[in-house]
Amino acid sequence: MMTASNGPVRQSSVRAHNLALVLQTVANRADQPSRAAIATLTGLTRATVSALVDDLIAGGLLVERDPLPRTGAGRPAAGLALSPDGPAGLGLEINVDYLAACVVDLAGTVRHRAVRPTSPPVALSDLASLAGEVAAAASADGLTLAGAALAVPGLVTPGGIVRVAPNLGWQDVDVPALLAGAPGLAGLSISVDNEANLAALGELRAGGSAPTFLYVSGEIGIGAGIVLDGVLYRGGRGWSGEIGHVTVYPDGRPCRCGANGCLEQYAGQSQVADDPELAASALGIALSAVVNLLDIGVVVLGGAYAPVFDQLRDGIEAELRRRVLTAGLSPVELRPAVLGADAAIRGAADTVVREVRENPAAWLSRAV
Incomplete structure (x- = not known):
């Protein structure tokens, strides 16, 4: 042939x-x-x-x-x-004030899930402990982990190095190497990606959205995953989606990134709790710019935004109607994430499972 x-x-x-x-x-x-x-x-x-x-x-x-x-x-x-008892994927998420982990089997069913609070100075050690606990639970359930994927709120290289994660205080952190010795993770391949990217993939594969959409994850920081025709758009260096550092008020509050007036300073998790109307307006301004630039017709709000979607919707939609050039021709669809706050860990675990499903020969060669 x-x-x-x-x-x-x-x-x-x-x-x-x-x-x-x-x-x-x-x-x-x-x-x-x-x-x-x-x-x-x-x-x-x-x-x-x-x-x-x-x-x-x-x-x-x-x-x-x-x-x-x-x-x-x-x-x-x-x-x-x-097989419900075959290889499974371990999804991990590290954020400023919490950690999360889940195990998803080959059919995409969540078999184990855990969330715990943390803080940046101890986040990695806490994550290693949590990963070990969840891996042990998966093993006790008869599952074999095929790998692990970690979602982080920062810029990540293809090799898994976190170049910068301002809200964690990280710069050039080799996360896979630091986690490799954790109980339950020894010998596992560990990939790392931006949390909004993984959340967008999770949402895409859950079938909750059109093939082209913008996923916005709101936590203490804000990130976005851009999906175009069913494919995650990463940008030339793999760092697309940093919507949290789009300027909404040029002379506004200082941001820890060094700029002023970033969206993150007006629509982060604490800002939503303090002043949801201001947060919604700021989100609407930033989202309008993205929609005008990329011609995206669907915006999905995930992370901490999903539970308060009803509080934010009217304010965001008012700005979209006002600022999106084509709003009168084709209104932007705004909706909450189907997977809610679990989108990042579900997307992370699913990337591991999909590697097995797309290349079973590699898994079979390991199992010999």
């Missing part, structure tokens, strides 16, 4: 592709397809599907379910489903 651009395709590559095709077919179906149904859906032969399914069952990725009763002739076929 040849391709014009890549030369010969190895047999192992064909197998890896077909394993992913079968697993994704099962994952994307609302029913529990049989082997014969998978062959029809994928175009693979029944013999090939049967061999691949056997491998996926042996590797703990699929399970067979009792067949549904049928009225026609012949023996009903067993259905296939993602």
